Amino acid sequence: SHVLVCGGTGCTSSGSQQIMETLKEEIKKAGLESEVSVVQTGCHGLCALGPIMIVYPDASFYSMVKIEDIPEIVQEHLLKGRVVTRLLYQETVTPAGVKALIDTNFYKKQHRIALRNCGIINPEVIEEYIGTGGYQALGKVLTEMTPDDVIQCLMDSGLRGRGGGGFPTGLKWKLAKQNDADQKYVCCNADEGDPGAFMDRSVLEGDPHAVLEAMAIAGYAIGANQGYIYVRAEYPIAVERLKIAINQAREMELLGKDIFGSGFDFDIDLRLGAGAFVCGEETALMTSIEGNRGEPRPRPPFPAQKGLFGKPTILNNVETYANIPQIILNGPEWFASMGTEKSKGTKVFALGGKIHNTGLVEIPMGTTLREVIEEIGGGIPNGKKFKAAQTGGPSGGCIPAEHFDIPIDYDNLISIGSMMGSGGLIVMDETDCMVDIAKFFLEFTVEESCGKCTPCRIGTKRMLEILTKITKGTATMEDLDKLEELCYYVKENSACGLGQTAPNPVLSTLRYFRDEYEAHIKEKR
Numbered sequence: 150s151h152v153l154v155c156g157g158t159g160c161t162s163s164g165s166q167q168i169m170e171t172l173k174e175e176i177k178k179a180g181l182e183s184e185v186s187v188v189q190t191g192c193h194g195l196c197a198l199g200p201i202m203i204v205y206p207d208a209s210f211y212s213m214v215k216i217e218d219i220p221e222i223v224q225e226h227l228l229k230g231r232v233v234t235r236l237l238y239q240e241t242v243t244p245a246g247v248k249a250l251i252d253t254n255f256y257k258k259q260h261r262i263a264l265r266n267c268g269i270i271n272p273e274v275i276e277e278y279i280g281t282g283g284y285q286a287l288g289k290v291l292t293e294m295t296p297d298d299v300i301q302c303l304m305d306s307g308l309r310g311r312g313g314g315g316f317p318t319g320l321k322w323k324l325a326k327q328n329d330a331d332q333k334y335v336c337c338n339a340d341e342g343d344p345g346a347f348m349d350r351s352v353l354e355g356d357p358h359a360v361l362e363a364m365a366i367a368g369y370a371i372g373a374n375q376g377y378i379y380v381r382a383e384y385p386i387a388v389e390r391l392k393i394a395i396n397q398a399r400e401m402e403l404l405g406k407d408i409f410g411s412g413f414d415f416d417i418d419l420r421l422g423a424g425a426f427v428c429g430e431e432t433a434l435m436t437s438i439e440g441n442r443g444e445p446r447p448r449p450p451f452p453a454q455k456g457l458f459g460k461p462t463i464l465n466n467v468e469t470y471a472n473i474p475q476i477i478l479n480g481p482e483w484f485a486s487m488g489t490e491k492s493k494g495t496k497v498f499a500l501g502g503k504i505h506n507t508g509l510v511e512i513p514m515g516t517t518l519r520e521v522i523e524e525i526g527g528g529i530p531n532g533k534k535f536k537a538a539q540t541g542g543p544s545g546g547c548i549p550a551e552h553f554d555i556p557i558d559y560d561n562l563i564s565i566g567s568m569m570g571s572g573g574l575i576v577m578d579e580t581d582c583m584v585d586i587a588k589f590f591l592e593f594t595v596e597e598s599c600g601k602c603t604p605c606r607i608g609t610k611r612m613l614e615i616l617t618k619i620t621k622g623t624a625t626m627e628d629l630d631k632l633e634e635l636c637y638y639v640k641e642n643s644a645c646g647l648g649q650t651a652p653n654p655v656l657s658t659l660r661y662f663r664d665e666y667e668a669h670i671k672e673k674r
């Protein structure tokens with residue numbers, strides 16, 4: 150038998166490393182060392198319930214495990230085969246017995262592609278990845294497919310960028326392949342900066358090889374032999390697992406010279422970001438990898454023409470890459486059969502705020518907000534009413550209750566004034582003030598503006614001043630008009646995506662909750 154212990158950042162911060170050490174000691178004391186192995190995995194998604202442990206062969210899912218619980222787990226469960234019922238995840242306990250995790254409300258509407266190995270394999274052991282079909286897609290690409298076949302496969306799958314932009318991935322690769330150059334690059338954006346979003350971190354912590362494999366596939370498709378992963382230095386566990394994964398892949402000749410004896414060379418290096426939000430913007434990210442201050446540069450030229458070090462480059466986000474090996478192996482029709490007409494496949498969301506099951510979920514595109522919040526998320530705590538959900542982070546907007554039944558996809562979210570973004574989903578209840586929410590996100594963008602262009606540097610500051618006046622009750626209706634005017638000015642005149650989208654949280658709350666802005670002003674009178 151074996152025991153899985155979550156080693157993702159969420160569970161690690163609630164003490165899973167000590168839990169794992171104590172478990173190993175107790176297993177040793179009980180003389181079970183040769184029979185029971187302890188495996189550290191990535192995230193299971195139920196981050197609020199950590200530390201999480203799954204005991205096999207019966208797959209008992211223990212949540213909020215404490216050090217004091219370990220002797221009982223070993224003595225009762227591992228030695229005598231008796232499940233410690235009080236530690237079971239309550240949702241799995243039914244009058245008829247214990248049900249499988251996959252049948253709980255949290256999991257049953259999920260479909261895990263990008264997260265498929267997270268919480269299942271040990272991310273620090275390459276053989277575990279290979280054991281689940283890992284590196285087979287790279288093998289298939291190198292032996293059975295031309296670069297054009299790979300690109301066509303991605304175009305047919307309908308995969309769009311999961312970092313927020315939603316640009317078709319196959320088309321991006323096609324444009325980069327078309328440009329002849331002595332050197333091209335494949336980059337991975339792991340600079341996840343949206344407040345509340347942590348899906349990329351979880352993929353890197355739980356399944357780093359999936360990203361490496363996909364980047365090598367990208368290198369083959371566009372004709373590049375060097376990849377860079379730009380990862381936040383604030384993600385130490387992800388960085389460590391990536392380093393381990395890259396070394397293991399090199400040792401097994403899955404990266405480096407002459408992969409699989411095919412004559413194809415591809416290697417990957419890490420570059421650590423220092424936490425500037427703007428470095429998630431593609432041109433700023435490349436400028437930063439080049440060793441310069443991370444400021445955006447004008448487009449065109451686009452990275453597919455002149456990207457990193459002036460060479461054709463593709464940049465995709467972690468979650469986008471994590472889908473690719475599965476698309477290659479299962480075929481584009483498989484992927485395109487999930488989702489909506491223009492948004493195929495699944496999307497990972499980080500659920501946060503006023504919701505029972507805070508954590509990470511992967512759902513087919515087209516799932517409604519109601520299903521995500523009421524069923525998967527378990528609803529709003531303390532009997533409070535839902536007011537709005539914020540998606541898309543500082544670039545996104547708030548979705549009010551009237552759109553509770555809208556199928557979530559790229560285009561629907563934009564049509565109601567929000568956006569997919571990288572997948573942060575923060576739930577607000579009836580006690581939350583929407584002006585405060587807009588102010589929170591604007592404070593973030595003011596702080597993170599790189600200062601290169603005036604509309605963003607100065608405009609967002611002026612907007613924040615007015616918002617502060619409104620929340621203090623000292624603003625007038627003219628101030629509100631000015632705020633709205635500034636929103637459009639900053640949106641239209643800023644040089645990069647950060648400034649162009651910074652007014653969105655204000656605009657969407659004004660669209661749906663203008664009465665709350667006006668109430669702050671009227672209170673004063």
Ligand code: SF4
Binds near residue numbers: 427643644646
């Ligand atoms: Fe910098 Fe903001 Fe201008 Fe972008 S919009 S270049 S972040 S100042």
